[in-house]
Amino acid sequence: MEFANIILLISVSQGFLFGFAILFSPYFKSQTNTYLGYSILILAFLMFNVYLDTLQVYQQHPKFLILYDIEWIFLFPVFFFYYILKSINHKLLESKKLFLLYIPFLFSVIVNVVFNLEHVYEWYSYSWEYKELVYGWIFDIQEFGYYSFNFVIAIWAYSILKNKRYIGHQNSKWLKRLCVWEVSLVTSWVLIDIIDMIFGLGYEIGISIICSGASLFIFWIVYNGIYSLKLTSIRKSISNNDVKVKKPEVSASQHSFSKNNVYFLKLENLLQREYIYRDPNLNQEMIAETLNISSGYLSQIVNDITKKNFTAYINSYRVKEVKDMILNEEFDKYSLLAIGLEAGFKSKTTFYTSFKRETGLTPNQFKTNQKKVLIF
Template sequence: MNIEFIDFFILIGIVQGLFFSLAILFSKFFKSNTNLYLGAALLIGVFINIQYCLLKYNWYEQHPSYRILEDIELVLLFPVCLFIYYQKFLNPKQKLSTKYLLLLLPFIISLIVNLYIGGHFYFKLYNITNTQWISSFYGVEYYASIILNLILLVVEYNILFRKKRANNYTINYDSKWIKIFYGFHVLVVATWVILEILDYYFYGDYTFILWLILNFFFYWVGYIGIYKFRLARNRYEIREVVNQEKQSPKSTKPKLSNINENPHFQKMIALLEEDKLYKDPKLSRNDIAEKIGISVGYFSQVINAVSKKSFSDYLNFYRVEDVKRMIINDEFKNYNILAIGLEAGFNSKSAFYIGFKKETGYTPSEYKKLHINN
């Protein structure tokens, strides 16, 4: 792989990153308070890439007055946007407190000081008589950018992997995507730190490795992100329609016929039909037994005594009934079938299709076509 090809690859990544970040920020398809911070982070990543390219091809040498752009430490802003994105992703309704603005202080201070220095060196607006402090400032700025990125990575790890959150079915499913996204984030920061160490000891130019990883990150977000964003948006809109249905006196609920008179069994059915606990993809026998107030072993005996079906069969029944109701309803006709299945409680595409065919004998698409045509 030669340098020319690498530069071409980086350029394509910049274009794609710019396109996708602007789409997130301004397209109605992606637009949300949460995605605003992701779009901002990606756009900042693009500008960091552009800074690298301009520096490499000596553009600043030909246009020295624009060198101030090189001094703007966007690496102090990039991790803050991603940190807020993680917070909003996991807690969409949470309002950002003023303490989050404190995270912007390092970037704001850096920007003001660099503009002040630039006024002396690049624009000749005034003279700074004592310039000895400037090199010390750049050193502090450099280490502050590394420390800030590392600290926020640790905090984000605690938020994503260790902190217990309130049950949110959409977040439980999409947390796989956000954790992979976080993995890329860690890879970018770790590569950056390692390359800085190598550059300090060996004085080599290895930075193209970082830009290749960053551009692969853009490709991945562009390829996977579009699908995930559409799915997430569909699920959000489906939930809004379902919530409106709940308020309607005509709303229907999936019901089981010939319910056994066992009180514990009836409580289970009530939890599934009235509280719709089947929508939780992680729902287990332990959860139901705890809510009913009996042991898991006794709960299993109750299921075995009153029915030939397993607990999983009951969950599958209610989830499939919910899907059947939605996919033949005109209010849901514009939504992705998988998004409907996930909102009904299935935890994956394969579980959804297998469970639906087991219950109906058809795939979701076949069932939809069959009933719409009839």
């Protein structure tokens, strides 16, 4: 097992190193990249469990066996899927039903905790005629589940990316490749298990192949996701004019996903001083081009700092201006719709929906409430 252990150690070390770097480095840390970091850490933890198993740690300390029995692999496709959705600002993120993706993992936790409490910790004991048969069925379902669950989520994510709306997205090509990589990894895993059952491939060879594939997968994610696509901070001048003028060094915090981010400060300046939100045709690509950064990076900045998607963030400025105009007597002669369009909203529906989302009131209700306040 020496060769397999070396492969495992390399894979585990790489996974934890890259995973924690993404989660805690000021250059990589963001709400979107967090899910990428979680995905990598789950893979690293799974391989670490296998490594401990090869060293017979769980046989020597059975009390910890529950950590091995719980199928953590159910979490990988969930974090993976969240990363895809975050990267493209998909509307599914607003759905509370997305929490249902955690059910397979919760099922595994409950089943394995109950089983271990009885058989390992011996906290209680009960018997009935079909108990072992039922346990066998449950664990078979669990095994089939973690194969199929990974396939289904990867295919679902790929089908979303194939939608015309996301074909031209900045990160579309790389995210599709990520889905293909995951399907390939799971397929290899299944085939190796089948070959082992039929031809007796051997535990050491099977583990070495699977872990080598996982290690390459992690390295590919990190290389393409962080370096090639620059999902982290982009260290370059905002415009060609900035290159001509020597400026003081910028701290890491100004490049991180915080309010001190240089690009976010530029964006805030454009909105607060140049009122670019008043343009009803304003879009993410236009602003990204103005700031000389990618649309995907701009999306991450807005998402992580404001906790809103790009459209909601821009509309919040429009709503604020509408509120200011409603409070200004000079605009009493104008209809609310005219005020909304003046602030940059493109349609009545968007105006009313955005206003109520921001304030909890319709424009009419807000205006009526303000008049009552003035009377008193």
